[in-house]
Amino acid sequence: MTEAGIIGADPAVRIAVGGDTRTTGEELLRSVRETSASVMVAEVGATGLRGLEPLVLATLDGETAFLPRCSVERAQSAVEALDDGSLPTGGAMAVVEHEPGIGRLPTPSDGPLAAGERTVLSACGWAMPTSVEDYRAVGAFVAPDVEAPDEATARLDEAGLRGRGRCDAATDGAIADRWATAREAEGDPAVVVNANEADPRATMDRLLLESAPLAVLDAALAAGYALDATNVLVYCNEADSLAHERASEAVAVLEDELDEPIPIEVLAGPDEYKAGETTMAIEALEGNHRLEARLRPPYPSEEGLHGRPTLVHTPRTLVQVDEVLSKGDGDHDAAADRRTRLFTVHGDDVPSTTVELSADDDLSAAREAVPFDDHLKAACVGGVFGGLTRSLDVPARANALSAAGLGTNGVIELFGDEQCMVAFAGDRAAFGETENCGRCVPCREGTKQLTEMLRDVYHGEYASEKLRELMRVMTNTSICSFGEDAPRPVRTAMNEFEPEFRAHADGRCPAGTCK
Amino acid sequence: MSSNSDTSDPIWEDTRGTDDGRSWIDETIAPGTATDPDVESGDSATVTIDGRSVTLDAGSVLLDGLERTETEGYVPALCSYDHNERIGPRSECRTCMVETEEYGVVPSCSFPAEEGMTVHTDADEASEARDVNLDLLLSNHNLRCTTCGKNGRCELQHVSIENGVEEPRYGVFDDREEYEPMDDSSPFIQIDRNKCILCNRCVEACNDVQVAGVLRMEGSGGDTRIGFQNTEETMMESTCVSCGHCVTVCPTGALVEQGLVDSSTIPLPGFTHKNSIGKIVGGEFTEKPRNATPMIEEEYTENDPVVEVVETRSNERLAGEGDD
Numbered sequence: 001m002t003e004a005g006i007i008g009a010d011p012a013v014r015i016a017v018g019g020d021t022r023t024t025g026e027e028l029l030r031s032v033r034e035t036s037a038s039v040m041v042a043e044v045g046a047t048g049l050r051g052l053e054p055l056v057l058a059t060l061d062g063e064t065a066f067l068p069r070c071s072v073e074r075a076q077s078a079v080e081a082l083d084d085g086s087l088p089t090g091g092a093m094a095v096v097e098h099e100p101g102i103g104r105l106p107t108p109s110d111g112p113l114a115a116g117e118r119t120v121l122s123a124c125g126w127a128m129p130t131s132v133e134d135y136r137a138v139g140a141f142v143a144p145d146v147e148a149p150d151e152a153t154a155r156l157d158e159a160g161l162r163g164r165g166r167c168d169a170a171t172d173g174a175i176a177d178r179w180a181t182a183r184e185a186e187g188d189p190a191v192v193v194n195a196n197e198a199d200p201r202a203t204m205d206r207l208l209l210e211s212a213p214l215a216v217l218d219a220a221l222a223a224g225y226a227l228d229a230t231n232v233l234v235y236c237n238e239a240d241s242l243a244h245e246r247a248s249e250a251v252a253v254l255e256d257e258l259d260e261p262i263p264i265e266v267l268a269g270p271d272e273y274k275a276g277e278t279t280m281a282i283e284a285l286e287g288n289h290r291l292e293a294r295l296r297p298p299y300p301s302e303e304g305l306h307g308r309p310t311l312v313h314t315p316r317t318l319v320q321v322d323e324v325l326s327k328g329d330g331d332h333d334a335a336a337d338r339r340t341r342l343f344t345v346h347g348d349d350v351p352s353t354t355v356e357l358s359a360d361d362d363l364s365a366a367r368e369a370v371p372f373d374d375h376l377k378a379a380c381v382g383g384v385f386g387g388l389t390r391s392l393d394v395p396a397r398a399n400a401l402s403a404a405g406l407g408t409n410g411v412i413e414l415f416g417d418e419q420c421m422v423a424f425a426g427d428r429a430a431f432g433e434t435e436n437c438g439r440c441v442p443c444r445e446g447t448k449q450l451t452e453m454l455r456d457v458y459h460g461e462y463a464s465e466k467l468r469e470l471m472r473v474m475t476n477t478s479i480c481s482f483g484e485d486a487p488r489p490v491r492t493a494m495n496e497f498e499p500e501f502r503a504h505a506d507g508r509c510p511a512g513t514c515k
Numbered sequence: 516m517s518s519n520s521d522t523s524d525p526i527w528e529d530t531r532g533t534d535d536g537r538s539w540i541d542e543t544i545a546p547g548t549a550t551d552p553d554v555e556s557g558d559s560a561t562v563t564i565d566g567r568s569v570t571l572d573a574g575s576v577l578l579d580g581l582e583r584t585e586t587e588g589y590v591p592a593l594c595s596y597d598h599n600e601r602i603g604p605r606s607e608c609r610t611c612m613v614e615t616e617e618y619g620v621v622p623s624c625s626f627p628a629e630e631g632m633t634v635h636t637d638a639d640e641a642s643e644a645r646d647v648n649l650d651l652l653l654s655n656h657n658l659r660c661t662t663c664g665k666n667g668r669c670e671l672q673h674v675s676i677e678n679g680v681e682e683p684r685y686g687v688f689d690d691r692e693e694y695e696p697m698d699d700s701s702p703f704i705q706i707d708r709n710k711c712i713l714c715n716r717c718v719e720a721c722n723d724v725q726v727a728g729v730l731r732m733e734g735s736g737g738d739t740r741i742g743f744q745n746t747e748e749t750m751m752e753s754t755c756v757s758c759g760h761c762v763t764v765c766p767t768g769a770l771v772e773q774g775l776v777d778s779s780t781i782p783l784p785g786f787t788h789k790n791s792i793g794k795i796v797g798g799e800f801t802e803k804p805r806n807a808t809p810m811i812e813e814e815y816t817e818n819d820p821v822v823e824v825v826e827t828r829s830n831e832r833l834a835g836e837g838d839d
């Protein structure tokens with residue numbers, strides 16, 4: 001069931017929607033199809049810029065008009081215009097000239113879509129997510145070419161590729177090492193695509209599964225072939241229904257395309273932050289009714305799913321694997337991962353916006369994609385357990401982010417002057433207290449004491465050293481990344497905004513928001 | 516390798532949901548805990564602990580080495596248990612942290628002893644971690660030793676004294692409003708969860724040693740507690756066979772033999788363990804409301820997997836294969 005693609009069609013209308021705007025997208029699709037039978041119309045994956053959805057892209061003669069937040073009437077008139085041989089440019093946020101039949105989203109030279117680059121995101125907003133024709137239009141499947149497994153691993157090693165996202169068992173660590181470990185370990189290896197990221201700020205794994213599922217699964221199969229794995233499991237979030245639908249459609253497509261596909265199963269886990277932790281993901285996949293983290297070492301690459309060597313990678317990591325294996329890597333700088341990273345920018349009145357930054361960009365490049373005109377008091381970088389920074393002049397590389405005390409889970413939340421940093425710290429500590437799995441003392445009891453000590457600040461007691469001691473121990477001794485990361489928001493808030501803590505202890509909120 | 520590596524089975528075949536997500540208890544033991552990897556060393560190893568060299572057999576963790584030598588720093592290792600007894604390491608209390616030159620601060624009870632490792636017990640970060648984690652345990656512990664049935668034979672009391680705890684930095688659990696009611700229902704075993712350190716020894720004794728499948732770990736975060744696999748609230752209504760293994764392994768006064776609840780307390784007129792909690796469940800039972808074994812299979816448990824299978828053609832095909 002090879003689905004015809006849209007790439008190469010001209011004229012063409014694309015409707016780019018994600019899980020949140022899907023119903024509107026379907027309505028648009030139907031009405032546009034009713035309007036014209038001659039123009040090729042298709043639903044494509046989202047661009048990652050939620051504020052533009054539903055985004056309609058009208059293409060004619062190598063020119064595309066971007067129609068954001070498109071109504072049914074507007075979409076119908078756009079397709080009528082195409083039928084009449086003219087590009088509907090009225091109300092367009094951008095009109096971009098490009099090579100006819102281009103395989104990747106042509107990006108405007110200004111506006112939100114111009115921020116950063118679009119390498120792993122190139123199909124998002126342009127290709128039909130589960131169309132083999134569209135996937136092939138820009139390159140071949142990488143999995144069937146993994147003949148010499150060591151070669152694939154060596155190429156990842158040369159690229160210095162590191163895992164991306166907290167749900168990746170190799171987060172910030174070398175992918176090639178895990179593949180090598182898993183190949184050497186005893187037992188039949190398994191590959192887990194961990195897309196269960198329940199932090200609503202970190203939408204990039206969901207975006208990739210919705211918009212580029214073939215690239216994600218192609219890379220997962222490549223990992224499977226490289227390891228001689230017997231199972232591939234896609235672990236999604238139960239709330240991301242479009243993501244698991246697309247993943248299972250993509251599985252069907254791949255089974256038809258590849259000669260000896262490794263069995264791929266798609267499973268949906270709970271919409272809970274802890275459920276994304278790599279060993280809790282494995283616990284969920286094994287069918288446990290209650291989730292808690294496993295001890296390590298040994299890590300899942302040696303003993304994971306049912307005791308078998310297991311790779312756990314996020315869609316974010318896998319699309320990079322796909323890039324390295326399909327296109328190679330220009331600079332062979334094994335010391336540092338020079339590949340792009342995805343960041344989702346959030347803020348009050350700022351729609352969720354996913355931007356791809358190169359290793360040479362600073363985080364400030366992502367801010368250009370969103371309308372945030374306030375004075376930037378601070379940004380929380382890395383998701384719910386990210387770190388606070390006053391400045392976005394931090395390079396978008398894992399090492400640089402960690403060195404600045406920030407998280408690497410690819411989220412940038414922008415805060416204006418009205419955000420109280422003590423309240424922020426308290427909220428994040430309380431999240432840790434309620435959401436942890438309960439297994440280990442430094443996290444279970446530590447998050448509770450941390451929350452209580454932050455409450456005490458409001459009653460006049462700011463025990464800075466005692467707080468820092470507690471947070472050191474939580475980070476040094478928790479079983480899993482949850483407890484290691486949970487103190488980061490508080491620690492960085494204290495580093496950057498100590499006077500606000502002291503002011504609260506004196507009964508005053510400088511931001512004027514706490515009573 | 517794992518007994519479960521029959522790879523042609525679909526992964527969800529391991530899940531046993533039946534009506535309402537409940538299963539017959541004899542089909543499966545569901546302790547609610549994670550399946551940890553094997554953390555013991557593969558080969559024998561010589562490690563250096565505080566400058567002294569110790570040679571350990573294959574199957575060892577660093578703590579085995581600490582137990583064989585004089586250490587500079589005191590290492591409580593509270594939740595650990597003899598790992599030849601099929602219990603632990605749970606490695607949850609983190610009062611066994613030591614510094615290694617190779618891997619930084621690690622939990623000695625669950626870290627494989629590798630050839631050539633160098634361990635320092637008195638490094639600042641390690642001893643800080645042990646002190647803080649012990650105090651964190653006490654912060655959630657109803658510390659009233661004089662009325663406790665394990666007074667004088669309690670591991671938490673022992674390590675706290677050894678570690679020189681005088682005033683725990685986060686205080687102790689002393690909020691009567693917040694106490695969980697004591698379970699006094701069983702004529703053999705009394706449960707006071709306000710003294711539980713969640714070391715999981717009882718759960719493992721019950722499931723892995725006795726294979727009785729009574730106790731489990733349940734809840735998450737601050738609500739984590741030991742409970743019963745048949746989902747009842749009291750020991751008397753559970754499927755307990757009163758073998759007593761859980762009490763034997765319990766390091767604290769959370770599980771106490773009914774006959775010994777007052778044996779080691781200091782007599783203060785009108786002041787007992789029970790009235791220090793103020794809330795008791797199960798006092799009304801005079802006989803067991805139902806038969807225990809052999810009727811155990813009549814009980815239900817809740818072990819509905821947290822994952823759901825998303826239908827794909829591949830799933831269907833695999834499920835089909837599983838049938839033949």
Ligand code: SF4
Pocket residue numbers: 274292293436437438439440441443444478479480481482483484
């Ligand atoms: S760090 Fe937190 S989430 Fe992880 S095992 Fe410990 S209690 Fe559970």
Ligand code: SF4
Pocket residue numbers: 704717720721725727729730754755756757758759760761762
């Ligand atoms: S006494 Fe009861 S609860 Fe305790 S180990 Fe034996 S059967 Fe399990």
Ligand code: SF4
Pocket residue numbers: 710711712713714715716717718741761764765766767769770
């Ligand atoms: S009841 Fe005792 S043995 Fe069981 S978890 Fe609590 S402290 Fe450990």
Ligand code: FES
Pocket residue numbers: 591592593594595605606607608609610611612622623624625
């Ligand atoms: S004894 Fe090692 S964590 Fe408790």
